[in-house]
Amino acid sequence: MKKTASLWLLTAGLLPVAAHAQSGVTLYGIVSSAVRYTSNIDGLHNDQAALVSGGMVGSRFGLKGDEDLGGGNHAIFQLEAGIGSDDGRLAYNSFFGRQAFVGLSGDWGSLTLGRQYNALNNVGWTFNPLSKGWGNFWSDPVYLGGDIFYQDYRVNNSVVYKHTSGPLTVQLDYGIGEQPGTLARGTTLGGGVLYQQGPLALGVAYDQRKQDDGGNTRRNYSVGGSYAFGNATAYIGHMGQHESASNARHGIAFVGMGYQLTPALHLSGAYYRYWQRGNVTTQFQDTPALLGSGNADAVAAVLDYSLSKRTVLYVEADAVWARDGVVGRETEYWAGAPAAGVDSMTRVGVMVGMRHHF
Numbered sequence: 001m002k003k004t005a006s007l008w009l010l011t012a013g014l015l016p017v018a019a020h021a022q023s024g025v026t027l028y029g030i031v032s033s034a035v036r037y038t039s040n041i042d043g044l045h046n047d048q049a050a051l052v053s054g055g056m057v058g059s060r061f062g063l064k065g066d067e068d069l070g071g072g073n074h075a076i077f078q079l080e081a082g083i084g085s086d087d088g089r090l091a092y093n094s095f096f097g098r099q100a101f102v103g104l105s106g107d108w109g110s111l112t113l114g115r116q117y118n119a120l121n122n123v124g125w126t127f128n129p130l131s132k133g134w135g136n137f138w139s140d141p142v143y144l145g146g147d148i149f150y151q152d153y154r155v156n157n158s159v160v161y162k163h164t165s166g167p168l169t170v171q172l173d174y175g176i177g178e179q180p181g182t183l184a185r186g187t188t189l190g191g192g193v194l195y196q197q198g199p200l201a202l203g204v205a206y207d208q209r210k211q212d213d214g215g216n217t218r219r220n221y222s223v224g225g226s227y228a229f230g231n232a233t234a235y236i237g238h239m240g241q242h243e244s245a246s247n248a249r250h251g252i253a254f255v256g257m258g259y260q261l262t263p264a265l266h267l268s269g270a271y272y273r274y275w276q277r278g279n280v281t282t283q284f285q286d287t288p289a290l291l292g293s294g295n296a297d298a299v300a301a302v303l304d305y306s307l308s309k310r311t312v313l314y315v316e317a318d319a320v321w322a323r324d325g326v327v328g329r330e331t332e333y334w335a336g337a338p339a340a341g342v343d344s345m346t347r348v349g350v351m352v353g354m355r356h357h358f
Contacts, residue, residue, distance in 0.1 A: 030058070053084040055137060075102075157175055185214045268301065
């Protein structure tokens with residue numbers, strides 16, 4: 001559980017920059033790449049082989065700084081860029097697309113301004129069973145039906161307050177819509193609570209985002225828990241989304257376990273059940289097509305081998321069984337276009353890669 005908690009604080013940024021005794025700036029990053037084979041990626045029995053960036057956890061580099069202001073207060077900042085380790089391109093169509101914020105921290109917590117992770121991401125990702133909580137960045141089963149359950153992960157133009165007291169960590173975030181003549185349209189509002197005590201961790205989070213024109217509001221929630229015993233950690237979680245305009249509903253539930261086989265070798269695996277209801281449509285087509293209800297099952301397993309504290313080799317395997325409307329969401333998300341006339345599909349993936357932290 002201690003490993004899970006520390007990784008969560010590192011990746012999600014509930015405590016974006018740890019307080020240091022002295023002022024300073026730190027350069028850090030992760031480079032992760034893998035070779036992946038995916039069968040039936042488009043629902044039409046076409047397979048794909050690819051070199052993917054961020055096979056397990058997204059590649060990045062960043063700067064974080066801390067200035068001791070005295071009296072227990074600190075000025076902090078963090079700038080983090082996503083990179084494609086396969087082609088060298090910047091991710092998210094911006095230089096510091098992962099994080100970019102400045103603020104103050106102290107015993108009272110932290111208050112930061114900029115582009116930041118929402119509470120939904122910070123709490124929800126804690127309970128992903130795969131690879132010590134890093135998650136399977138490429139084709140993670142939590143992306144069933146599209147990457148929808150974390151509400152885009154990061155909030156632009158946001159104000160975030162975070163505070164940890166004993167086993168309890170709280171985050172509140174608000175994204176300013178910046179739409180003329182209104183304080184409501186385009187805004188985001190969220191919050192989350194994480195409880196960590198001994199081997200037990202529990203978390204709940206909520207996030208809502210209003211469309212710029214006010215025509216739709218997406219509401220997401222996440223609940224989860226984990227418990228460590230011996231060399232094993234068990235995970236359970238549930239996430240959901242509701243869109244007000246179409247009454248489209250999405251949900252996913254999962255259970256999994258991680259086990260430290262040796263000091264260098266870690267095995268994790270999980271089962272996921274996804275469903276969608278209501279007027280669910282395609283996500284990326286110029287004219288959205290109605291897909292409707294459906295469901296899917298998925299399993300995934302990851303074997304990590306640590307060459308050192310900073311370098312890890314990994315092998316991953318996953319399988320998805322999608323039915324009805326979920327076929328369209330899956331094939332559109334991974335292949336670019338929804339498969340027409342396909343009521344069910346099976347997709348299998350295998351990935352071998354490496355990640356290095358610096």
